[in-house]
Amino acid sequence: MPILKKTMFREYDMRGREADDELNDESMYHVGRGFGTFLIKRGVTEAVVGHDARATSESFHANVIKGLIECGVNVIDIGIITTPMGYWAQYYLKVKGLVTVTASHNPVGWNGVKLGSDLSYTLLTDDLQEVYNIIAKEDYVNGKGTIKKENILEAYMKDLLSRTKITKKFKILINTGNGTAGIVEPEIFRRAGCEVIEHFTNIDPTYPNYTANPDGTAMMEDTGEQTVANECDLGFAFDGDGDRLGLVDEKGQTIWPDRYIILLGRLVLSKEPGAKIIFDVKVSEALPEDIRAHGGTPIMWKTGHSHIKAKMLEEKAAMAGEMSGHVFFKQDFYGFDDATFAALKLLEYLSAQEESLSGVIATTPYYVSTPTIQVKATDEDKYEVVKELTEEFKKDNYKVIDINGARVYTRNGWGLVRASSNTPTLVLRFEAKTQEDLEKIQKIFKDKLDKFPVVSKEWDSSGH
Missing domain, CATH: 3.40.120.10 (Alpha-D-Glucose-1,6-Bisphosphate, subunit A, domain 3)
Structure with missing residues (x-):
């Protein structure tokens, strides 16, 4: 049986560490074989395949393609792309199957795949478990697919620009954090009529400055400082594979x-x-x-x-x-x-x-809130921790929305705890009418979380 940890097959994609016991060239070949079988069973015989700019992505991409072709899937190789370019290519090329080799906003040392089996449809938990089971049993179909290459960047940019109407000239800062989005963002915004100031738009898979993650304070604070220093109207920050957007105003303030x-x-x-x-x-x-x-x-x-x-x-x-x-x-x-x-x-x-x-x-309603907070746990325990906390909050007679973790309401605000699908962490966020109320809600959660030995005492909002 191929060595593939079941915990890598997450809620809506597959991510793991680049390692002998997680993701490597051999395991990615089996991902291609497993997903190729999944597609063929559904009558899908073509797939678009692309990859981000991480250090391992090109070789992982080649091995996924090998696995797909051996299942009889005809592959259109679109090379280095952002994740949205892959989704867009399905429409442009009229192909239902999709593999994008990427770990999105995860730190250096991670990689993964986003898998699609229809237009604007990426695999959900049960689908991913089916792919895992196919791989675990090596229950592969055999065939002989083909491969051809397509460059979609120019057509992609033209299509997006045709769907927007920008009537002012803006001076904007573009920060791609040395991630893959650097291949598209500076050029497309210049074509949109903007004066573009580039910041970390060169691709460097070592992420020498910080992880390209606009959900964290590290990238956003830097984007704000550079926006002010360059006297820009606003600043945009893009994550490692171009599907998450961060925004700062002309004063350098993060607009979450x-x-x-x-x-x-x-x-x-x-x-x-x-x-x-x-x-x-x-x-x-x-x-x-x-x-x-x-x-x-x-x-x-x-x-x-x-x-x-x-x-x-x-x-x-x-x-x-x-x-x-x-x-x-x-x-x-x-x-x-x-x-x-x-x-x-x-x-x-x-x-x-x-x-x-x-x-x-300033015209929008506003409450006092935290950014997204990450707390280290383990992939094996994180869901059980959230389940226990949800039950405990309900027993304490809090109003709890539990469609995804626990969003817990107090008289003057709310707090959230959920398990991250992407990393071995818990995700927290808090909001209240006043700073004092915010701190009270955070303390309620901190006291409960500190009872779990597998949960770190450190709370991190940097996005690393």
């Missing part, structure tokens, strides 16, 4: 995703009154409040790109967004998460505003 999603929601609702907008369990109460105020229908759902895409399809929603910076447009687009398209749409919205970004943001 649940605040800028308010602006995007207003844009969507101006074109489609009454539209449904989906968001995950980590967002501020201000977001559903503003959606309702502008005539929309807010829907809370599970965190995770695969979960959100499936819910969008079910609800026929116009848009969705996550606190992590994933933003999904069905209006004017295809229904998958693309940080580049979200950034272009923000510029479209701001084109129609007279105020600066900080002035526009």
